[in-house]
Structures are given as C-alpha cells and as structure tokens.
Amino acid sequence: MKNDYLIQVRELKKYFPIKKGLLRRVKGYIKAVDNISFHLMEGETVGLVGESGCGKSTTGRCINRLFKPTAGDVLYKNSEGEIINVTELSRRELKTIYKDIQMIFQDPFSSLDSRMSVRDIVAEPLKVNNIGDRKMRTEKVDNLLNRVGLSSYQMNRYPHEFSGGQRQRIGVARALALNPRLIICDEPVSALDVSVQAQVINLLEDLQDEFGFTYLFIAHDLSVVEHISDRVMVMYLGKLVETASSNLIYEEPLHPYTESLLGSIPVGDPRIKKKRKSLPGNVPDPSDPPSGCNLAPRCPYVEEKCKNKEPKIVKKEKDNIVRTAACHFVDELKLNGYKELANDTPAI
Amino acid sequence: MDSDLTYEKKQKTSETEDKKEKNEALSQKKLMWRKFKRNRVAVLGLLVIIFIYFLVGFANFFSPYPQNKRHEYYTNKPPHIVNFWDENGLGRPFIYEYEQEYDMETFQTTYVQNEEKKHYIYFFNRGEEYNLLGFFNTDIKFFGLEDDEYRIFLLGTDRFGRDMVSRILNGGRISLSISLLGVLIMVVLGSLLGTVSGYYGGIIDDLLQRVIEFLLSFPRIPLWMALSAALPSDWSSVRIYIGIVIILGAVGWPRLGRQVRAIVMGMSDDEFVQAAKSSGASDFYIIVRHLIPNSLSHIIVVATLQVPGMILGEASLSFLGLGIQPPMTSWGVLLQEVQNVRSLALTPWLFLPTIFIIISILSFNFLGDGLRDAADPFSN
Amino acid sequence: MSANILLEVNSLKTYFHNEVGLVKAVDNVSFKVKKGETLGIVGESGCGKSVTSLSIMNLVPQPRGVIEGGEIIYHGYDNPLEITTLNSQSRDMRNIRGNRIAMIFQEPMTSLNPVYTVGEQIMESVRLHQKRDNIKARARAIEMLKLVGLPAPEQIVDEYPHELSGGMRQRVMIGMALSCNPDLLIADEPTTALDVTIEAQILDLMEELQDEFNMSIMLITHDLEVIGEMSERVIVMYTGKIMEKANIDDIFHNSKHPYTQGLLNSIPQIGANKRLIPIEGSVPDLTDLPSGCYFAPRCNQAKEICWVDEPPEYSITEVQKAKCWLYDGKEELS
C-alpha cells in the first residue's frame, strides 16, 4: 500500500429538495449527506456501513459526480500527482475523472441493460470514451471476461441468460474496462447468495492484488465489510459517526451506534454465547433529523446534553493510527467490542 | 483429491457448456418474437392487417374500375354473386346478369339473376389505365370482364353507379394511411417529449406536464371536431388530408408522452443508466442507446392500440362532414353518403365499409394485445 | 405417532408446470415440526423454501403449481388432518390457515394491502376466524399492535401500510399472524429486507412471542447465522431437496454434507482474517438439472457415483441425516 492520498472529501453535503404541491415548491430538504469528511489512501479498501437510507450510496455518487454535491470538496489526486477538485469540474472536464473512478452496482438485474449483449455492455465505457476500434474493443472484452471468471463464448449472450453472480461479474468487468484507479462498490454482494457472494468477494480481492485498485466498499453487512476492508467508516443519518481501522472498530468501538451494530449481528454458532443487543426504534426521517446528536432518540447512553448539542468529531491517535468518533462521551464510555459481545465460551 | 475424478468433473462441466453453446444466444427481441408467435389470435391479427394493407395499397389493381367512374346504367346495383359451377361442372368463375323487377304492390325494385346471361371473370386482364403506387402507369387489373357489354360489381354500386370495390379499397387507403400517419406523429411527439420530460426533469418537465394535463383535460372527440372545423373550407383535399393527420397526431400524443415519461423516469434511476453515466456517456448516447430501445416495445404496443382510435377518429370526422372531403374518399366519407335509414333497408351493401372498419380495428387490437404480452418476455 | 409432533410432512412433491419445462420446486421432502420448537429451513435462492411453506398453507400458486404427491399432516386437532386432501378454499382449510397455522412473508411491503389501514387488516383476520364484533376486533387489533412493540398502537391502528417503515410493517405482519393464537408460525425470510438493527428487534420479538404463545416456528431464511440464533433443528435445502437435517450444534461443528460445509466456509467471520472458500459455480437451473447428485457439479468431494446416481438419505445419528454418497454404508432412509 502506498502512503498517498487518493481522495480527500471535505465537508461534503448533499441535500435533496422535497417538492410539494401544484407549483412544486421546495418544502424542505432530505439531508442525505450532511457535512462529512474523510479520505481514501491509494490501494486501500475502505468500508462504508450503515442502515439503509443513511446516505452511503449518495456519498459514493458524489465522489464520481453522478450527483453534484450541495457543498464541500472532493479532491482527487490523479496519476500525475495533480490534485483536482471533482466538485468544480465542468461536464467536459469530468470525462477525465470518469475513467479513473468506476462503479459496481448493487442490483445484478437492473445494473445491466437487458437489451444489450454482454460484449456491448462491457465495451460501453470504451465506446463512450472513443477508445479503440470495434475489433480492439472485442479483444479487450474477451480479456476482461476471462479475468472475472467468465468465458469468451458468453460474449454474445444477453444478461437474462446469466445467474445473479455471473451478472455481477459482468458488472465488475465493465468497471475494469477503463483501467480505473478507484472503484466504488455500492453493495456489490448484497443481492447474492452466500456461496456466490464469497466468489465475488474473492474476485474483488484478487483484482486488487493484481491491479492495486482502491475500493470504497459500501455495504450493510458488517461481516462482509470487516472481511474486506482495511478501514471502516460507520454512517448514520447522513453523518460519519465513527471511522477507524477495521480491527479496532470491531474490537473496541468508540461510538454507541457502532456498538449496537456489532450487537445486532446474528451469530449462528450456538457455542459462541452472544447476547443479541438491538437498538430500539427506527432510523429517523432524514428530512427532519432530531436536534442535538442524531442518535439521541435511540441511544442507550443518551444524556440531557445529547439532545441539545451536536457532538463534535473527536480525533484519537494511537501508534500513528488516527480514528474518529462523534459522541460527547467518547472518553467516558466503556463500550463492548465484537469479541466481548460474543464470548468464546461454550453455551450452557 | 483423486486426479481422475477432477478430470471427469471437468469433462462433465465442459459438456454442459457445449450443450449451452449450441443454443444460440437469445436476445430479448428473439424471445419476444417467440412469445408473440405463440399467441394465435395476435398472429391472425397481424396477417389480416398485412392483407388489408396489401389490398388497399394496390387498390387500383384490385378494383376493376376507377373509384369515381359513374356507370349510369348500373346505379344501386347489389353485389354480384360469383359462381364456379355451371352445367359443365367446376370451371372459370362467372356472374349472371341482374334483371330489374319492379314490384307493383310494394313499389320496390328487386334484382333477379338472369341465368341465361353469363359473363366470365378473367384475371390480369386489361382495364383503364391507372398509376401503380406512383411508380408507373399500367392497365393490368386483378380481375374483370373481358368485354364492355356488361360490368362487374362484386360489392355493388352506389346511387351514382360507382363501383363499391373500388371505393372501399381507395377509401381504405385514405383511412388506413391517415391513422398510420397520425399514429406516427403521435409516436414521434409522444416519445420525444416524454423522454425529454422524464430524463431532464426540472423546469422542462414541469412545463411539459402542464401542457399534457391541459390537452388531456379536453374530451377527445369534441377537440377533434373543433380543430377540424377550423380547417379552411377552401383547402384542397390533399391539404385537408394532411390537416387531419396532424390533428389526430397532435390530440393523441399527450397520453403516450405521459407514459413514456413515466417509463423513462423509472429507468433513469436504474443502475444501468447510472453505469453509463459514470463512464462518461453523454445524454444523447443514453437516450438513444438505453432509454429509447428500452421503452420502444412499450411505445409500439401503445401505438398499435392507438390505430383503431385513429381509424374511428377519421371515420367520425368524415361522417360528420368535418374530415376528408369528396372527391377524396375514405371509409368515413362512404358512410356519410348513406346517412339515412332508407339506405339500410334498400341498399344494405353500402354499409360494407363498416365491416372493413370493424375488421381492421379488431385486428389492430388483437395485434396490440399480443405485442403487449410479448413485450415482457420473462413473464408467464 | 409421538404426542409432541405438530406437523408432519412426508415425501412432499410440489411441481410447477412452467412453459420452459417441469420445475420440481419441492421434490420428496419430509420433516416434522415438534410442538413449541423452532425449526430452521435454510438454503439459497430458488431452492424451494417458499414453495414448501406455501404447500403447507395449501396456497401453491395456481394453475401452474400442483402438489403431485406426499402428505402434510396436521396433528393439532384431536385427529390428524391431511392438508393436501383439502380444497385450498374449503372452510376447513381456511380454518387452519390463520387460526392454526399462520404465515409471515418475505416482503412486508407487498403482503399488506395498501388500501386498508393496518387496523382494518388485523380486524379482518380476527373477524374471519373468531366471530368477534367490530369493537372487540378493534380492541384486539390494538392489543396485538401493542404486543408486537409498536409505539402508540392507538394511532398506528388507523395508519396505512405505506406510512410505516419496513420494520414496523413486519411487526404489523407478525401481529396479524398471531392475532388468532396459531400453533405454528411459518416465517418466510421475515428479516431479509430489514437492516441488522431492525432484524435483531424482530428476532427478539419472535422469541418473546413464541414463549408467550407457546407455538412452533418454522423459520425460513437463506442466512445460516439467523437460523443458528433462533432454531434448535435445521433443515438444509438445495434444488428442491433436503440435503442435511441436524441439530444446530452439529450444523456448525459437525456438518456432514458438503453443501452445508460449503455454506459455512462461504460466510465471512468477524475476526478471522482468512480467505473465504466459496462454493464454485452457481445453483443449477431447475429445468436443467445435472444427473446423479444435484450438487455434484459444485461439490469438491464428488465421487464417480455422484455423477450417475442420486444419493439416498443416510442416517448419521438419530437426528442427523445427510443425503450424500460419502455416507454410503450407514443406514439408508430413502
């Protein structure tokens, strides 16, 4: 892993207007992403977890400018070492970024155009960027398909002839076509069966070893994220509540929300005695977030202060590794990690 | 693991792959066609439509006389009955001459076949010169009588002695082409504006939506009537024809536009569109390569199901005297000419255009239904 | 038949006559549900879990779906009752559905009717099965909503499904299912569409209510971890057939069937930083199944015979059974 920033996100905000009535007046905003900052190092895998609707996909799509952020900067360091502010690029300038930042999508069915053959789907990024002629593109598609574990003869087939896992491989091949540096994986395995999910995870890991990709890996399954990521960011209601290295976040979480996520993970093995801990209530409406700390209505450690004052992001540094958490009581709380929640003691 | 076994396993899998390879790649188009073919009624509808368009397309070839030619001695003649059998058995088809009888009690004219006077029907014989599809002049007719001593009217004649075969086929040419062109305009306007509205959203969408709502708030038939009544009465019949096409298309598009907008809107959020965008595809590319092909099957279905409405629209307008003007003929014009109950009793064959209208409408509906089912090839 | 059996399924075969061919969605499946236990059914997408539960409810999608053979015996009455012999819409069957066996579905969104309020839907099911008048039915509806832990049930009772979140809808579904005190609750992927924190809430709720109502639960999911948390016995299904039956501890620590082992190896474990071992290939098309053992093309222990003959079910212990040639020599069951 090179010690170099690839992406730096600063105070990113994305608000979606809520329009109502005959005149479509703006009646308020969904604060899908509300003032988050983070960075991605070159060659690392960063996991982004959180409950559905908390803004994970929106964050990803602001980075590759599928969405134009409401405010904030996304700084990208290209292969020449120039730093480019992605949020300020015009449509034409964006073309240079698109090649470097690609995306893998969640839904193996809607992410491929059912009217196009696999060849056309995988070659599409090349075609829209006018790279190569038809013959060269076909060769490239051939290589890519082999690389993701499909056969060349499947090139003329149509998506409906493939299983979910194979379709996801096609999606991966398409993302690789432009030799990107960063791949935003938006829940790439959530819709797959476990046996196939493992295949795709292994594939992504192998590709990273081979090409040195950086991954922003969005998922809601914490075991998958823990498995694949070097660092993990936990998101709740448009904000990053905690970021830390993968090991630390699972062993000694600093934020109550992280602790409850860990407590909610079902553990099947009856020999691991684990008390399921669930977080009460539901995720609040993002257009009407609670005052003070977003987690206050559901937090088991809530105090009066939490309801009035939004917690600051606390930075902690240990052995040169920085981690952050946004809670008033980071230093006071003694939270349980996954190991402590799941004691390795035989049941009964 | 035993190496023999792995070998065998590999062999097995490659066998199944081979088997798969032999099945040709099935595109969605092929799947749709396969599904469509299974629907007998729809295929029948398609065949009937092709047949009718063929007939009206070559109207002058299939009709023995020009549509406006008045055969003075043959007014209000009922259709001739074609016979194949005579005393020598099966032979060349022929007709008998009609003899007029005047019933002194009921004061009605009846027609009886005079079995003495026989006229044989010949195929590909010569008639009056006409222009075939605008390419060249010819005088070959599909059928006719050899000499000019008697005339053949398979669907009878009207009160001026004009041949109904010719009038119905030529009228069909106008009626069916008007509805097709009307649908074409509707499709172009509807899908273009619908796609733009759905894809760009924002102000363009708001604006177009208001226009659509405004247009949809009028009932269709009065709107047609008002618009065609506004066409200047001194226009030539060709200009009126074009005017009617535009009216039918313009009144029809909002419904389609709205549907296309909904489809495109749904699709713009689909991940394959996002994927294209995130590799830098232009809006034009996305619209042309993804959005239109994916809404095309829907558009075709809607268009097919709209043709009957247009046929009826033309017929109603012309029936009311607001549409096509004589000397141009259409099915609506033909019906307008027999606007009274007496005709139904005395000259029922003049209502034959209705049958043609019904058959075309049903066929288009059957076809449209079949296309609709086939458009979703993965449903059962 | 021992007294603590509630439901018995013997050699059930439910087939679909699809245009592309015959789909044996459930093929020769046998199992028993004991009183008060939670039986887990686990397997990947399309392996016949939902069709098994629909067969028990006698709600196999018509006209393509047909129960071609086998029996489903309900032991909750004084005399055993064979469900497959009943007409789907008969009074006896409707009486069993809802009153005796209740089901909650995979999609909390689509299984509630969007045009009726939550209360109306619960009242409907209460009235249908237990002659109660309106006021009592409404009171029961509110009571059920409270029971499933919804805040302000008096208010929610008058809300429409779309006004609730996914987790709340699933609670409503559970409340509706339990409103008539069934003996057996079939939960088909009750938490698949939900976030982990909400999943934990729903699982808690189901455990609580099981004790309170003393009912059996058939928990269907593709998530072995959820099954492990909830159930005592597990059935592992693949391509319409049962591959392995065992106690939960044996599934996790002593699984016999290569498929079960493959599933366990595919699941990422927190803290264990080792490469996953996936099952290669993908679930075969049910209209184009391999010969012999259906798992053979993906199995890393396949023997020669596996490609030719379908393995019988072998009895490993009293409770553990595996349908696999590796156990040739053990007692055969079928």
Ligand SMILES: Nc1ncnc2c1ncn2[C@@H]1O[C@H](COP(=O)(O)OP(=O)(O)OP(=O)(O)O)[C@@H](O)[C@H]1O
């Ligand atoms: N209504 C139906 N018509 C035709 N085939 C069906 C129908 N319902 C299910 N099937 C087929 O039966 C098989 C088993 O389906 P089933 O719904 O039981 O799977 P499942 O194990 O519940 O999967 P999932 O985890 O996706 O819910 C599948 O191959 C499916 O295609």
Ligand SMILES: Nc1ncnc2c1ncn2[C@@H]1O[C@H](COP(=O)(O)OP(=O)(O)O)[C@@H](O)[C@H]1O
């Ligand atoms: N295009 C959009 N228009 C309006 N609201 C949106 C749009 N995309 C996402 N949102 C809203 O933003 C919030 C965050 O969404 P998303 O980033 O997709 O969440 P996640 O990926 O974490 O599930 C949600 O409340 C969602 O409804």
Ligand code: SF4
């Ligand atoms: S600030 Fe308060 S409410 Fe928020 S997470 Fe910390 S303890 Fe909980």
Ligand code: SF4
């Ligand atoms: S029977 Fe053979 S192929 Fe099937 S699971 Fe057992 S070892 Fe594998």
Ligand SMILES: [Mg+2]
């Ligand atoms: Mg998302």
Ligand SMILES: [Mg+2]
């Ligand atoms: Mg299911």
